[in-house]
Amino acid sequence: MSQHRQSGAPGRAGGVPALPDLPEATVARLPEYLRALHNLADAGHETISSEGLSAAAGVNSAKLRKDLSHLGSYGTRGVGYDVALLIEQIEYVLGLTQRRAVALVGVGNLGHALAGYDGFASRGFRIAALLDADPSRVGEEINGLVVRHVDELPAVAAEESIAIGVIATPAPAAQRVADQLVAVGVTSILNFAPCVLSVPEGVDVRKVDLAIELQILSFHEHRKASLTALPATGGSALTALPGGLAATDTQEAIGT
Amino acid sequence: MSQHRQSGAPGRAGGVPALPDLPEATVARLPEYLRALHNLADAGHETISSEGLSAAAGVNSAKLRKDLSHLGSYGTRGVGYDVALLIEQIEYVLGLTQRRAVALVGVGNLGHALAGYDGFASRGFRIAALLDADPSRVGEEINGLVVRHVDELPAVAAEESIAIGVIATPAPAAQRVADQLVAVGVTSILNFAPCVLSVPEGVDVRKVDLAIELQILSFHEHRKASLTALPATGGSALTALPGGLAATDTQEAIGT
DNA sequence: CGCGATTTGTGCACGTCTTCACAAGCGCCT
């Protein structure tokens, strides 16, 4: 422990502070660090070096140090970071000191699985409501929660203070659900439906599209295959593209 | 519209299609464009401008044009892009002209849902095998596929040509499964387990962690709350943080 | 008490990604 109110970030050190506005890339990695830290804590570590933590989190150690430096200076030179303290700091910054209520809309195939996923509960969230538009699903009990009709959203929002909405409906229904969520004051949405949502400014949307992930992998797979197929022809870039169909203008060379 | 010959047996003159090596950011967006294009095609559009397509895909139009320019010039100035042609181009580049076989390991809560997710089938993939380490799950039939034991992976890989492995096991089992997948020649892995996988060079891993997504949203939620809490106070911002649980040195006054 | 081993925090240089802005190209209309 230390009382350094040293240089670095303007002002606040030890105290709890205004949130520094972290780079998005850093924010995206903090949860990763947090998970690694919990593992280390469980394993009995009291301190951890940036090298050790970065290995556990799968990132470059310099990057990790820079990330952590953004939220203040909680390491000790020559020693490393205090695991418990760092956990607390990251949880604070991520807003995990309160257990946020999540409303899950769409209890179909995927939604059902999400409702039963205990990774949410164990990492700072509480599924506070399950909703669906299909009357035949309303009333079903999943994991101790009864599915309610999506039109009850206003009532649900009044009962629980919903912080985050999760959309697990088919794509065509997603935009409407998003609108409904926004209407009851939800400003953070996690969207599993394969479509683009438009929301007013101030509302954050994150998207998870399983097929897209596979398609990205497919690209690399395709690329690896085409590379191993031909030795090391450096020069000819996209010479022969799918030829067959593009009877039109593909023959034009590209200037450069 | 044309069919093209190829896939496994490219009798094509000129040899293998040298894929341009696209920027990762571009690759990550191509699937998005593809989905938007399919929607547009279904809606009867034959051509689409970069403006229109970028709106449908939720990106900046200049970015979209630059992305598309990386894979060749398939637009017509003054008109736009031919929807069908562009679909074909993107599918080719992403390697979706062949339907890739996916092996799904871990048929628990989430894995079960993934096995039943038809978004895979409709977007270029075929779930070729379901595997699990739990003997009590082996033999179960899901969506027409019988769950096999994970140790049968070599046999499975011999039967089907597995292009992508999906890991939906608990975290502690994930690394071992990854090793097994790599051992049978899988070079692309989609990991849903909340842990870091280490794999040999040449193997691509993408990760989807649902809790991380929520935590990122939580950060922004926290931040929005702290901003609205103090409108104009440029200086210190003691937000809604209950000094309570940060038991350490949170009370320290800030030197400045 | 000072020295060396260790590890953080960060300046700097580099690469990648984004965005603007505009010339070049294309089709349509007159």
Add this chain to the structure above:
DNA sequence: AGGCGCTTGTGAAGACGTGCACAAATCGCG
């Protein structure tokens, strides 16, 4: 045929993210 409006493709500038390499800080030990 020629001009005009629309849209693509891209150069250039800037924002952002990454990683090296090293000075500053701390601990342990002789």
